[in-house]
Amino acid sequence: MSDRIIVITGASDGIGRAAAEALNQRTDTTLVLVGRNPAKIAEIGERLGCDYYACDYARLGDVRALAVTLAEKYPVIDVLANNAGGVLSPRTVTGDGYETTFQVNHLAGLLLTEELLPSLRAGEGTIIFTSSMAAFQGSIELTDLGKEKGWTSFGAYGAGKLANIVTAKALQRRYEGDGINTVSFHPGVVATSFGSGAGLFVKLFYGSWLGKRLMRTPDQGADTLVWLATTKPGVDWRPGGYYAERQLKDPPKQAQDDAFGDRFLEASELLIR
Numbered sequence: 001m002s003d004r005i006i007v008i009t010g011a012s013d014g015i016g017r018a019a020a021e022a023l024n025q026r027t028d029t030t031l032v033l034v035g036r037n038p039a040k041i042a043e044i045g046e047r048l049g050c051d052y053y054a055c056d057y058a059r060l061g062d063v064r065a066l067a068v069t070l071a072e073k074y075p076v077i078d079v080l081a082n083n084a085g086g087v088l089s090p091r092t093v094t095g096d097g098y099e100t101t102f103q104v105n106h107l108a109g110l111l112l113t114e115e116l117l118p119s120l121r122a123g124e125g126t127i128i129f130t131s132s133m134a135a136f137q138g139s140i141e142l143t144d145l146g147k148e149k150g151w152t153s154f155g156a157y158g159a160g161k162l163a164n165i166v167t168a169k170a171l172q173r174r175y176e177g178d179g180i181n182t183v184s185f186h187p188g189v190v191a192t193s194f195g196s197g198a199g200l201f202v203k204l205f206y207g208s209w210l211g212k213r214l215m216r217t218p219d220q221g222a223d224t225l226v227w228l229a230t231t232k233p234g235v236d237w238r239p240g241g242y243y244a245e246r247q248l249k250d251p252p253k254q255a256q257d258d259a260f261g262d263r264f265l266e267a268s269e270l271l272i273r
């Protein structure tokens with residue numbers, strides 16, 4: 001039997017790197033690792049003996065180029081873990097014209113996912129989104145996706161992570177007939193490099209000795225991702241579901257509105273076409 005192909009983004013650090021290290025122990029898996037920083041992703045890629053790619057989600061052209069390379073090399077993909085992301089401050093706009101937190105946490109991962117759909121269909125693949133309980137503090141305004149009004153760092157991050165849950169559910173409805181399954185999860189509050197691009201409060205909390213003592217380790221944060229990537233949708237977990245610590249949870253209110261989810265997915269797709 002051929003290896004399962006698992007693509008992990010945000011694999012150069014934190015939760016994604018810990019997931020890659022755990023999944024690399026398996027003998028039935030070929031890992032494909034994606035990170036932003038070329039030196040960091042090369043370090044883990046070489047160390048684990050995996051194929052690896054650098055790609056900055058703040059540049060949609062880079063994401064498209066990555067997708068072309070991956071689709072050519074991997075005509076069958078079993079798992080795509082959309083894990084890259086983070087909280088940013090101050091508000092910036094990418095060269096593509098979108099608010100950076102929204103693009104990095106949502107649009108770029110959606111673009112990669114949609115460009116890899118043929119490979120995911122061929123693998124009857126699982127698409128995993130690393131979301132966050134910050135989604136419960138987020139809200140999405142279809143007429144102001146970039147939060148031009150009232151932007152805050154955490155508000156934009158919460159909206160991006162809510163977008164992950166909404167997108168997972170909407171993609172599930174649309175593609176379940178193709179054998180594709182999607183899921184989102186909250187990894188816990190995890191001691192990683194998360195927050196290094198954020199405002200002072202988040203940076204201080206994540207960087208402090210006390211903060212690190214209170215938080216989960218990257219291995220613990222990666223546990224649900226690894227579990228979702230290695231178990232059976234529809235048997236071990238509910239397709240389209242939102243998970244934390246391997247348990248199905250109620251998603252935020254906006255993510256429970258399917259009509260809104262479909263409209264949001266379509267609005268997002270208009271931005272990446």
Ligand SMILES: NC(=O)c1ccc[n+]([C@@H]2O[C@H](COP(=O)([O-])OP(=O)(O)OC[C@H]3O[C@@H](n4cnc5c(N)ncnc54)[C@H](OP(=O)(O)O)[C@@H]3O)[C@@H](O)[C@H]2O)c1
Nearest residue numbers: 010012013014015036037057084085132189190192193194
């Ligand atoms: N840590 C937490 O408490 C926590 C809680 C809930 C959810 N999350 C989510 O978990 C995921 C992983 O975060 P983490 O905690 O592991 O943080 P991390 O240690 O900072 O890792 C973030 C990963 O995302 C990549 N990334 C960041 N910006 C990127 C960009 N513009 N383009 C491409 N890749 C980019 C980073 O690449 P480089 O390292 O190469 O720059 C890194 O591999 C994120 O989606 C985050 O929102 C984290």
